[in-house]
Amino acid sequence: MIVTVTPNPALDVTYAVPALRPHTTHRVDAVHEQAGGKGVNVARVLHTLGRPTTALLPLGGPTGDVVRAELDRSGLPYLSVPLRSRAATRRTVTVVDEADATVLNEPGPELTAEDWAAVLAGAAGLLPAARALVLSGSLPRGLHPGAYGDLVRLAHRHGVPVVLDAGGAALTEALAARPTLVKPNAAELRDATGIADPLAAARVLADGGARAVVASLGPAGLLAVTPGGAWHAGLPEGRAVRGGNPTGAGDAAVAALAAALAGGSPWPQTLAEAVALSAAAVRAPYAGHFDRQAYLYDLPLVRLRPV
Numbered sequence: 475m476i477v478t479v480t481p482n483p484a485l486d487v488t489y490a491v492p493a494l495r496p497h498t499t500h501r502v503d504a505v506h507e508q509a510g511g512k513g514v515n516v517a518r519v520l521h522t523l524g525r526p527t528t529a530l531l532p533l534g535g536p537t538g539d540v541v542r543a544e545l546d547r548s549g550l551p552y553l554s555v556p557l558r559s560r561a562a563t564r565r566t567v568t569v570v571d572e573a574d575a576t577v578l579n580e581p582g583p584e585l586t587a588e589d590w591a592a593v594l595a596g597a598a599g600l601l602p603a604a605r606a607l608v609l610s611g612s613l614p615r616g617l618h619p620g621a622y623g624d625l626v627r628l629a630h631r632h633g634v635p636v637v638l639d640a641g642g643a644a645l646t647e648a649l650a651a652r653p654t655l656v657k658p659n660a661a662e663l664r665d666a667t668g669i670a671d672p673l674a675a676a677r678v679l680a681d682g683g684a685r686a687v688v689a690s691l692g693p694a695g696l697l698a699v700t701p702g703g704a705w706h707a708g709l710p711e712g713r714a715v716r717g718g719n720p721t722g723a724g725d726a727a728v729a730a731l732a733a734a735l736a737g738g739s740p741w742p743q744t745l746a747e748a749v750a751l752s753a754a755a756v757r758a759p760y761a762g763h764f765d766r767q768a769y770l771y772d773l774p775l776v777r778l779r780p781v
């Protein structure tokens with residue numbers, strides 16, 4: 475089983491409009507609501523792939539109830555930790571138009587030390603049956619920036635590899651605990667290191683404590699610095715997806731990386747899976763979903779180049 479932890483989950487709302495124009499009124503063509511937050515999206519992709527998974531997430535208030543109800547309907551295995559304050563789980567809004575997606579993320583409720591202890595206890599209960607642990611998304615207010623480090627150390631005690639997908643202090647503070655793999659995007663990589671060149675920045679994160687760094691570079695693919703070598707992996711120009719809904723593409727890549735860590739796949743195959751799944755997610759209308767046919771079509775097309 476792969477356990478995902480989403481400390482700051484959300485009710486993900488996706489609006490479709492023909493063209494987003496700031497400072498004007500829009501009539502929304504279609505509204506979609508589902509349980510979200512990065513770790514929930516990762517678990518949803520794994521579940522669709524038929525990989526055993528459990529999403530661990532704190533939930534509170536009326537929005538938390540809506541998230542819980544959607545998870546029940548979708549059949550995604552989860553363990554929710556009720557927030558003692560009953561503060562409401564946040565909403566995250568993605569506006570998709572013909573060109574791209576625009577994301578508005580609420581900060582979410584504050585977690586108390588007791589809430590976080592309950593999340594750690596939930597993780598400790600799941601880890602004995604876990605083959606990988608995924609830690610994804612922003613940390614909620616009230617938590618110390620080293621909170622992910624607590625979970626990394628807990629996973630190490632159970633001999634479980636950890637994938638961390640976060641930015642800012644949540645990423646840099648967790649490095650000391652030596653996560654197995656970190657997956658920053660290009661902006662997070664630059665922010666964490668102050669270095670513009672992604673390869674040089676990834677090497678700095680690896681030197682800083684991450685055993686492997688896989689940076690997602692949008693349509694340009696993935697850049698990996700691992701103990702087994704460093705590669706760029708991407709689709710040929712004709713198959714690289716532009717437009718669509720890129721929200722959740724990184725989560726699909728994390729799902730592939732976690733599945734590979736859990737199964738012990740070699741790096742080249744792992745990176746090909748991550749590129750193809752990530753591109754297939756851009757072709758799906760909502761985060762946490764992917765176009766299965768595109769995934770299977772693209773998988774053998776992924777090009778790997780040592781860097």
Ligand SMILES: O=P(O)(O)OC[C@@]1(O)O[C@H](CO)[C@@H](O)[C@@H]1O
Nearest residue numbers: 484510511566579611612722761
């Ligand atoms: O605020 P965070 O936790 O960094 O990101 C939250 C979020 O924008 O990321 C997902 C896409 O990756 C969305 O489903 C989700 O709501």
